[in-house]
Amino acid sequence: MTRADCVELDRQDPLAGFRSRFALPEGVIYLDGNSLGPPPVAAAAAVGRVISAEWGDGLIRSWNGAGWIEAPARVGDKIAGLIGAGPGEVVVADSTSVNLFKLAAAALSARPGRPVILSDEENFPSDLYIAEGAARMLGAELRLRPRRRLLEGLGPEVGLVLLTQVDFRSGELLDMPGLTAAARAAGALSLWDLSHSAGAMPVHLRAAGVDLAVGCGYKFLNGGPGAPAYLYVAAHLQSELSSPIQGWFSHRDPFAFAGSYQAVAGVERFLAGTPAILSLAALESAVDLWLEADLEAVRSKSVALGELLIGLVESKPELGLTLSSPREAGRRGSQVSFTHPKAYGVIQALIERGVIGDFRPPHHLRFGITPLYTSFCDVHDAVETLAGVIGAGAHLDPRWEARARVT
Numbered sequence: 001m002t003r004a005d006c007v008e009l010d011r012q013d014p015l016a017g018f019r020s021r022f023a024l025p026e027g028v029i030y031l032d033g034n035s036l037g038p039p040p041v042a043a044a045a046a047v048g049r050v051i052s053a054e055w056g057d058g059l060i061r062s063w064n065g066a067g068w069i070e071a072p073a074r075v076g077d078k079i080a081g082l083i084g085a086g087p088g089e090v091v092v093a094d095s096t097s098v099n100l101f102k103l104a105a106a107a108l109s110a111r112p113g114r115p116v117i118l119s120d121e122e123n124f125p126s127d128l129y130i131a132e133g134a135a136r137m138l139g140a141e142l143r144l145r146p147r148r149r150l151l152e153g154l155g156p157e158v159g160l161v162l163l164t165q166v167d168f169r170s171g172e173l174l175d176m177p178g179l180t181a182a183a184r185a186a187g188a189l190s191l192w193d194l195s196h197s198a199g200a201m202p203v204h205l206r207a208a209g210v211d212l213a214v215g216c217g218y219k220f221l222n223g224g225p226g227a228p229a230y231l232y233v234a235a236h237l238q239s240e241l242s243s244p245i246q247g248w249f250s251h252r253d254p255f256a257f258a259g260s261y262q263a264v265a266g267v268e269r270f271l272a273g274t275p276a277i278l279s280l281a282a283l284e285s286a287v288d289l290w291l292e293a294d295l296e297a298v299r300s301k302s303v304a305l306g307e308l309l310i311g312l313v314e315s316k317p318e319l320g321l322t323l324s325s326p327r328e329a330g331r332r333g334s335q336v337s338f339t340h341p342k343a344y345g346v347i348q349a350l351i352e353r354g355v356i357g358d359f360r361p362p363h364h365l366r367f368g369i370t371p372l373y374t375s376f377c378d379v380h381d382a383v384e385t386l387a388g389v390i391g392a393g394a395h396l397d398p399r400w401e402a403r404a405r406v407t
């Protein structure tokens, strides 16, 4: 595919208009929106308005007057529209890690005769750390199996199956409907982490019969660094589950300051403390933008960009890159990963030349595909830069021997 072909594809792209809605620096090709999405142009004004008008002028009156108290549920309902959930099934709160802990502990407590969390050993390590900690606290156990043989670990003692829909290293897209159905048939609850899928493709939680889910606000959703995360509890389970962090925001009537705890009905029982209103404003402006996008079109373009990237890289075997993502587009999320023995150096040299991807150990180059602001020409030019880096040996620079704290 030539650059002229890419220019033509960009001309026909129904999503091309979204590019100007993001505040991206000139001269940068950003292939890391799966790690930290760039700011929507609207975010700065939204946060500025909250600071000056709501916080500044409204002061504490804004909890009621500016809808702060409803923000976690309001933004949750908007996110529900992106992940195939219904109103009242999603709430914005805390971080993905904390939400995962709350839901995993709630699920184990609700299935007392089934003290095992089953997950795959390639799952996002932090999710496994949290599951291990939650299990230990509740006298339960985390059981890991190789992904291909996960279901062999599914017995009558398993209370929860914990999985991530898109693998952070390879971009592999797991079979959510099939694995959820298998968990249910075995009597276990399912908990899916959508951090690398929501905003990159349509997600159908209800249709897949998913019980519980969590996801991240700052990756594909563009909510800003450390944006609040969200959690989903299927409506039919909400009265049965209770949060292990029963803070006042999960109370039926927090401002009664009652001496005893009574959980509120609904998904808000998984709130804990005061929501981060400034961060919620940035996240909400991003989610509003997402609600304008057709996620089927996002997925089609994501597949096309991924195929282009793979095709261009593989047309240059001299680069020495090996595809580590599934080749079949239907089994890939919205990223493409390759391995290279000097992957860290390649990524650093690329970043120095304005093409931003990231590195994941041991040898992965990871490129996020974000159709709202990445063009076909961007992908073409990124591969040209990559060829330039490796051709010139820029990845072998001794400066890349030591890794930065964040890779």
Ligand SMILES: *Cc1c(COP(=O)(O)O)cnc(C)c1O
Binding pocket: 095, 096, 097, 098, 124, 126, 127, 164, 168, 193, 195, 196, 216, 219, 229
């Ligand atoms: C990014 C990510 C997280 C992040 O959790 P934080 O609490 O925001 O640090 C968790 N799980 C998965 C699968 C992720 O990709």
